[in-house]
Amino acid sequence: MLAADFLHLEESIAIVNKYADVFHLDIMDGVLVPNISYGFPVVEAISTKAKKMLDAHLMIVHPERYIERFSKVGVKMLSVHYEAVRDPEPILGLIKSFGMKAGLAFNPDVPVEKILPYLYACDYVLVMSVYAGFGGQKFIEDTYERISQIKAAIDEQKLRCRIEVDGGVSPANASKLIECGADILVAGSAVFKAENPSEVIAAMRK
Ligand code: ZN
Numbered sequence: 001m002l003a004a005d006f007l008h009l010e011e012s013i014a015i016v017n018k019y020a021d022v023f024h025l026d027i028m029d030g031v032l033v034p035n036i037s038y039g040f041p042v043v044e045a046i047s048t049k050a051k052k053m054l055d056a057h058l059m060i061v062h063p064e065r066y067i068e069r070f071s072k073v074g075v076k077m078l079s080v081h082y083e084a085v086r087d088p089e090p091i092l093g094l095i096k097s098f099g100m101k102a103g104l105a106f107n108p109d110v111p112v113e114k115i116l117p118y119l120y121a122c123d124y125v126l127v128m129s130v131y132a133g134f135g136g137q138k139f140i141e142d143t144y145e146r147i148s149q150i151k152a153a154i155d156e157q158k159l160r161c162r163i164e165v166d167g168g169v170s171p172a173n174a175s176k177l178i179e180c181g182a183d184i185l186v187a188g189s190a191v192f193k194a195e196n197p198s199e200v201i202a203a204m205r206k
Pocket of ligand 1: 024025026057186
């Protein structure tokens, strides 16, 4: 929703309701990442119109302070950044304790090896394919290899952790991402800046 039309938010919400599977909400605090996005008033407004699941991606420091509040506004998938938490396990447990799916997100410069020990505690990992903080960035090609490594570890340990990819995702890279093991593709600009968003979503589904 970062790439949505904020002057006509209801139209952007309608596109997601009709054609997509999940509302992905990028929450930035200007501290963990060098940008500020939107907060609870906007998430709450979206939640009143959303017919699909709300997935909040917290790019903020001290995410533990806001877990309960996100669950109260109807968020069902909640990810926190590895870079923002000293020990991911307790906070992933806290997210689950509110009945939400718990995700661990990480930037392209975090070695995959740092994330592998926590896969067992995650319902999903959020692999950033651009640096967190801004929409509209170019997809980083390394991402394919990073996803393959994570997918291999998930399969080897017979875990149920899913893989979400976020940043520069479009019909041009969607099929290769899925082949590498991605389960959830987050697309912002590719959809909302397009002439025909539904065609872009259909192309990615194909
Ligand atoms: Zn995101």
